[in-house]
Amino acid sequence: MLHLTLNGLAAAVYRYFSYPVLEQGWQVYSEGRIIEYTAEGALVQAYVEDDSPDWEHPNRVELNLEDLRYSTCDCHSDGYCEHMAAVVFEWCDRADYDPSKLLKSGTSALGGAGGGTPVRESSSGGEDSSWASILDSLTTARSLLPREEPSTDPEAPVQGSGPASWYKYFRSRVHPNRFSSLASASALYDKVLGELLPIAAGWEKTAAQLYELHVILFVMKLTEEIQGSHFRQQYDFSYYQRMEVYRDLASRCWDHLTGLLKEIHRTEARERYDSLLQETEEVLHSHAQPASGTVVPWMQTYTALWWDLLWSEAGAAREKARLQKVSEEEELPASRAEWLMHAQLLFAMRGGTDEEAMELAGRMGHAAPAKVLPYLEVMARTRAWERLRAWLQWLVPWMTRVPGGQLGSYFDLWEQVRGARGLDQEWRDAVFALLPRSLDYYTEELMSTGRYREWVDIHLVLGYTPMDFRASELKPIESEHRELLLPWYHHSVELFIAEKNRDAYKRAVRLLKKLQSHYKKLKRTEVWDRYLAYLTTRYSRLRALQQEMEKLRKGGDAS
Ligand SMILES: [Zn+2]
Structure with missing residues (x-):
């Protein structure tokens, strides 16, 4: 020993x-x-x-x-x-x-x-x-003596004190360097919480929860600081291992925070601990301005806190004034400038001043949809249909180059507005503006409402052939309006022949077989015969095509 x-x-x-x-x-x-x-x-x-x-x-x-x-x-x-x-x-x-x-x-x-x-x-x-x-x-x-019990420390937080004094205490107890090695960093969350949370054990419930909130914010800040001190180093073989540890810390904090926010009784907090919440505003304002490349989800944290717990007219006015001050600073680093814009967007969205929000979002360029969509999800949940409609229409020009997932969310939101308010024309305008990327949403609608002619026309115009679809997809049209498919087949056959190679000819003939069976089922075989004769004469010089078509004549009916 x-x-x-x-x-x-x-x-x-x-x-x-x-x-x-x-x-x-x-x-x-x-x-x-x-x-x-x-x-x-x-x-x-x-x-x-x-x-x-x-x-x-x-x-x-x-x-x-x-x-x-x-x-x-x-x-x-x-x-x-x-x-x-x-x-x-x-x-x-x-x-x-x-x-x-x-x-x-x-x-x-x-x-x-x-x-x-x-x-x-x-x-x-x-x-x-x-x-x-x-x-x-x-x-x-x-x-140099081993740490004493926190309760005997004269500076330890007591119920009724506020975040400003808590952080002084936190800082005096926990130095980031203590957690700078990889092994100690991964233990940071447990160690700091284990050390700081018991202090509020006997406090009134809401006060203890607000204290806990600040301990979490403190751990987030520490994580960022430790990551920052390592960032200045060279990239080496332990770089990814470290990043993994920091990301894990950040996500544990985030999970803890979201769980905690659900528990806190908002009205109780507002009524009894208003000054504590006001101090929280200030702490959050300085914490949440991120270092570049941080793993800590500060904007999410900031949004989560402001959306509900901290929100009040007066509080929003105070924070907007703080943001205004930041915007007047010279040479704002890119990461903070971005944060600032998102923060301003948050307040415009939460306050319902959509014109201001649109102006802000418009300055975000291609990032706008990703930043705006989460707020629109909230509007859908709270049934703010008019606002949602205005935003969906506003987003049209920004949606042309977004990833497919975002386009999916966008049209899901449209579905909800249509379900609640009709607005078919507005929806169709958006869909047309976003063709061809919105094609699936549009054609699904056409198919489900039995508008088969439009369905066929749009695929024909965009260069699709019947071979791009499974038989089951065309089934409804075949059984109700088979004749609508004929022009599409003719057009597609010509497209393949124009490619002038054996593979394309084979495809053309496969379509012809199907077309033949359509004519037969429609009892218009005389039209089919004339068409076949026409093709034979028109393309008599295409030897390979004629050979493939020979198989068609021998094979007879394809159905
Ligand atoms: Zn040495």
């Missing part, structure tokens, strides 16, 4: 490592470059990625925590290197000691003295004059 106190370790660390090396080690640790880690008692083994250009393989570190002098690293440096220091920090983290405290206590204890020590110098002569005082301050440093 390992008999190691943190104070003992800290003393040894400051005895053997120079402060600049510790700082470098901190950098290595916080970039998550420790890729393999195993500990058995006082013996820790790990591999540490290097970021130098002549990097060949990870450095293998073996630490002996009981006596650091027996520790090794296979990098080029001799003595106590940053790789070893990084593994010390990793050990602290895993032992549930805050490793940043180890570094910080060094800063305060050493003052400026440590800064002058040359980098990578082995501190064999470490027993300098300041040693005794360092040891004293380390030994008495409260910060």
